[in-house]
Amino acid sequence: MSDDEFGWFALMLAVAGNETTRNSITQGMMAFTEFPDQWELFKRGRPETAADEIVRWGTPVTSFQRTALQDVELSGVTIKKGQRVVMLYRSANFD
Known part of the structure; x- marks a missing residue:
């Protein structure tokens, strides 16, 4: 892999990771706004599966x-x- 190819590959990974993370956070906040009971549940116990559920429900891709x-x-x-x-x-x- 040439230096240029490696540079473009690294940039592509950074952008791809940025987009899915940004979309997951946004979808999660929208879900908590739409379902305030879930926000209260999250604040009380911070379930270990919260991030998995946000990604599943929000589906960033x-x-x-x-x-x-x-x-x-x-x-x-x-x-x-x-x-x-x-x-x-x-x-x-x-x-």
């Missing part, structure tokens, strides 16, 4: 895309090689 490398059938739906497939995290995190 909303979707992830991939390109199919081969034709495949999934639950009766054919996905062709080259098609884009999107996973929406938010749709899975509210059980």
